[in-house]
Amino acid sequence: MNNDTTITSVILRVMREIFFAQKFIYGVAVAAMIVVAATTSATAWIMKAIFDVLSDEPDALPAAAVAAIVVTIFMSKGIAGYIQQVALTKAGNRIVSTIQRRLYRKLLQQEAAWFDATESSDILVRVTQGAQAARTVIDIIVTSFVRDALTLCGLIAVMIWQQATLSAVFLVIGPLALLGVRSVLGRVRRIMQAELVSLTEILKVIQETSAGLRVVRSFGLEPLLEARMDRAVRDVEYRSNAIVRLESATAPMMDTLAGIAIATIVLVSGSSASLGTQASPGELMAFITALLMAYEPAKRLSRMRVSLEGAFVGVRMMFDILDKPDAMLDSADATPLPSVVGExxxxxxxxxxxxxxxxxxxxxxxxxxxxxxxxxxxxxxxxxxxxxxxxxxxxxxxxxxxxxxxxxxxxxxxxxxxxxxxxxxxxxxxxxxxxxxxxxxxxxxxxxxxxxxxxxxxxxxxxxxxxxxxxxxxxxxxxxxxxxxxxxxxxxxxxxxxxxxxxxxxxxxxxxxxxxxxxxxxxxxxxxxxxxxxxxxxxxxxxxxxxxxxxxxxxxxxxxPLSDLLKTKTRFAGLFYSEFSSDQRDEVAGI
The missing domain is CATH 3.40.50.300 (P-loop containing nucleotide triphosphate hydrolases)
Incomplete structure (x- = not known):
C-alpha cells in the first residue's frame, strides 16, 4: 500500500512537472491516439458490413459504400498513427534534453563537498538513465491510458453491441490476468535497482581505465580491471534477461486466458441456438474480429505496471538530484564585490x-x-x-x-x-x-x-x-x-x-x-x-x-617576511636550511 502510494505520487509529479511542460505536443499525440483507437474499433465494426456484402447478392452500390468506408478507416488510422509516433518522439526527445539541462544546472549549484562524496559514474547514470526513465514513464502512461485503454473500450463496445452474451465470457476471464501481474512487480523493482548499480560499475571501470592507463599498464592491472568489467557486464546481462523474463511472464498468462476465452466463446456460440442467442454470420464475424483485436491492447495494459516499475527506479534517482537544495545560490541580500585589489x-x-x-x-x-x-x-x-x-x-x-x-x-x-x-x-x-x-x-x-x-x-x-x-x-x-x-x-x-x-x-x-x-x-x-x-x-x-x-x-x-623567519629558529628556517646548501643560501636569500 505504501509503495503504491509512492508510485502514485511519482506519477503525479512526473505529469505535473514534465508532462504539462509539453502539453501541446502531447495534446496532438493524444488526439491522434483517439483517432487510432476509434478507427481500430471501426475496423472490427465494419467487418459485419463487409461479411454481409460478400454474402448477399452482388450489388455495386452497397459494395462501393462499404469499400469507401474501409479505405477511409484505414487511411485515417495510418495518418493518425504517423502523427502519433512523430509527436510522441518529438515530445520525448524534448523531455530528455530538458531534464538533462535541469540536472546539469542543478549539479552546477552543488557545493564541492557533494562532488567529493559522489562518484562521477553515479552522477552519469543518474543524469542519463533518469532523464530517459522519465520519458519512458510518460510514454507508457499516455499510450496505455489513451491509445490502449480507448482501443480496448471501443472493441469491447463493438463486442457487446454484436453479442452481449458472448462478451460476458471475455469480461469475466480477462481481469484474471491482473492477479498474475502483481506477483512480479516487487522482483522487477529490485532487479532494476541492482542493474543500475552494475551500470555505474561499468562506467567506473571505463573511467579508471581511461584516466589511469599508465598506472594500469605499469602495474599489470589489466586482468584485475578486465575481471571487474566482466563481472559488471555479466551482472547487467543477467539482470536485463531477468527483467525481460518477468515482463514477458504476462504473455503466457494472457495467451492462456485468451485461448480459454475464445474456446469458451466457440462452445457457447456453437450451442447458441439452444441458448436463444442465435447471431447472424456478420455479427459473429464482427464479434470475433473485435475479440482478436482486443487481445494486443489488453496484453499491453497488463504489462504496463511491470514496465512502470522498472522506469520508476531511474525516475527516483533523477528526483534525488533535482530535490537537492541549491548550495551555491547567492543570499537574498548579496551585493557585488567592489573592484579593488583587496585584502x-x-x-x-x-x-x-x-x-x-x-x-x-x-x-x-x-x-x-x-x-x-x-x-x-x-x-x-x-x-x-x-x-x-x-x-x-x-x-x-x-x-x-x-x-x-x-x-x-x-x-x-x-x-x-x-x-x-x-x-x-x-x-x-x-x-x-x-x-x-x-x-x-x-x-x-x-x-x-x-x-x-x-x-x-x-x-x-x-x-x-x-x-x-x-x-x-x-x-x-x-x-x-x-x-x-x-x-x-x-x-x-x-x-x-x-x-x-x-x-x-x-x-x-x-x-x-x-x-x-x-x-x-x-x-x-x-x-x-x-x-x-x-x-x-x-x-x-x-x-x-x-x-x-x-x-x-x-x-x-x-x-x-623571509628575512624575519630566518633570524630565529623557526619551523620555516628548518625547512630552508634543509633544502638549500650553505653555498646556495646567500644567493637565494640574500643573507
Whole structure:
C-alpha cells in the first residue's frame, strides 16, 4: 500500500512537472491516439458490413459504400498513427534534453563537498538513465491510458453491441490476468535497482581505465580491471534477461486466458441456438474480429505496471538530484564585490570535510592587499583548503572568509569569480584547442591577448611548435601535452583573466628546473599589484613572497617576511636550511 502510494505520487509529479511542460505536443499525440483507437474499433465494426456484402447478392452500390468506408478507416488510422509516433518522439526527445539541462544546472549549484562524496559514474547514470526513465514513464502512461485503454473500450463496445452474451465470457476471464501481474512487480523493482548499480560499475571501470592507463599498464592491472568489467557486464546481462523474463511472464498468462476465452466463446456460440442467442454470420464475424483485436491492447495494459516499475527506479534517482537544495545560490541580500585589489582575511576559521575532523582549527590569517603571501608547511596541513575557502568552493563551519572586511557569504558569486584567478596543482584543461583553453579565462579575449598571456606564462614557444600552433587540440584534460605544458597553459588562463586576486596552488610542481625558473619570472610579473596566495613545496618558488605563513595541522604556526623567519629558529628556517646548501643560501636569500 505504501509503495503504491509512492508510485502514485511519482506519477503525479512526473505529469505535473514534465508532462504539462509539453502539453501541446502531447495534446496532438493524444488526439491522434483517439483517432487510432476509434478507427481500430471501426475496423472490427465494419467487418459485419463487409461479411454481409460478400454474402448477399452482388450489388455495386452497397459494395462501393462499404469499400469507401474501409479505405477511409484505414487511411485515417495510418495518418493518425504517423502523427502519433512523430509527436510522441518529438515530445520525448524534448523531455530528455530538458531534464538533462535541469540536472546539469542543478549539479552546477552543488557545493564541492557533494562532488567529493559522489562518484562521477553515479552522477552519469543518474543524469542519463533518469532523464530517459522519465520519458519512458510518460510514454507508457499516455499510450496505455489513451491509445490502449480507448482501443480496448471501443472493441469491447463493438463486442457487446454484436453479442452481449458472448462478451460476458471475455469480461469475466480477462481481469484474471491482473492477479498474475502483481506477483512480479516487487522482483522487477529490485532487479532494476541492482542493474543500475552494475551500470555505474561499468562506467567506473571505463573511467579508471581511461584516466589511469599508465598506472594500469605499469602495474599489470589489466586482468584485475578486465575481471571487474566482466563481472559488471555479466551482472547487467543477467539482470536485463531477468527483467525481460518477468515482463514477458504476462504473455503466457494472457495467451492462456485468451485461448480459454475464445474456446469458451466457440462452445457457447456453437450451442447458441439452444441458448436463444442465435447471431447472424456478420455479427459473429464482427464479434470475433473485435475479440482478436482486443487481445494486443489488453496484453499491453497488463504489462504496463511491470514496465512502470522498472522506469520508476531511474525516475527516483533523477528526483534525488533535482530535490537537492541549491548550495551555491547567492543570499537574498548579496551585493557585488567592489573592484579593488583587496585584502583577504580568514577570521577564526574552523572547517571540516566530514563534519567531524577539523582540517582548519580556529585559524586567523591575513593576506595583505597587493602583496604575495606564501603558504608552506607539511602536506595535509590545510593549505589547499584555505584556497578553496577563498574561492568559496566551501563555506567554513565557523568564522568567516573576508575580502576588504566583506564576508564572502554576503557577496555575489559572479563578482567573486570575476575578482579571483586560480591555478591548481592538478591542472585541468578542456577538450578544445590551446587557444580556447587560454581564452576560458576571458571569453572575449582577442588572439593577440591570448598570445600575450601565453608569452607571459612562458608557453608561447612550445605552442608555436605544435602541429597547428594555437589551434592544436589538447585532447581530454590535455592528454596530448606534457605536465609542464599543461601547467603553463593553466597559468596563461589565469594571467589573461587579469583578476586582482591570484591563487597559485603548486603552480610549478610539474616543471623542470629551467621551466620553473622561467615561470617564476612570469609569476613575479603577473603578481605585481595583485593580492597573491601561493603554495609550493619547493621553497625556491616562494622566496620572492612578501610574507610567508607556516601552516601545520590547520593552525598558523608562524608568519612574516623571509628575512624575519630566518633570524630565529623557526619551523620555516628548518625547512630552508634543509633544502638549500650553505653555498646556495646567500644567493637565494640574500643573507
Amino acid at each position: 583577504v582575511a580568514l577570521r577564526r576559521i574552523s572547517f571540516s570535510y566530514d563534519g567531524v575532523h577539523n582540517i582548519l582549527d580556529d585559524l586567523s590569517l591575513v593576506f595583505p592587499a597587493g602583496k604575495m603571501t606564501a603558504l608552506v608547511g607539511p602536506s595535509g596541513g590545510g593549505k589547499s583548503t584555505i584556497m578553496s575557502l577563498v574561492l568559496r568552493m566551501y563555506d567554513p563551519k565557523s568564522g568567516s572568509v573576508e575580502i576588504d572586511d566583506i564576508d564572502l557569504r554576503a557577496v555575489t558569486r559572479q563578482s567573486l569569480q570575476a575578482r579571483t584567478a586560480y591555478v591548481g596543482q592538478n591542472t585541468f584543461l578542456f577538450s578544445a584547442s590551446v587557444r580556447e583553453n587560454i581564452r576560458m579565462g576571458k571569453r572575449d579575449a582577442t588572439d593577440a591577448e591570448v598570445e600575450t598571456a601565453a608569452k607571459a606564462a612562458q608557453a608561447h614557444e612550445f605552442i608555436i611548435n605544435l602541429p597547428q600552433s594555437y589551434d592544436t587540440p589538447v585532447g581530454e584534460n590535455g592528454i596530448f601535452l606534457s605536465g609542464g605544458q599543461r601547467q603553463r597553459l593553466s597559468l596563461a588562463r589565469a594571467i589573461i583573466k587579469d583578476a586582482p586576486i591570484l591563487l597559485l596552488d603548486e603552480a610549478t610542481s610539474a616543471l623542470d628546473n629551467q621551466s620553473e625558473f622561467l615561470v617564476r619570472e612570469a609569476i613575479a610579473k603577473a603578481t605585481i599589484g595583485r593580492t597573491t596566495i601561493i603554495i609550493a613545496h619547493r621553497l625556491s618558488t616562494v622566496l620572492a613572497a612578501d610574507e610567508i605563513a607556516f601552516i601545520e595541522r590547520g593552525r598558523l604556526v608562524e608568519q612574516g
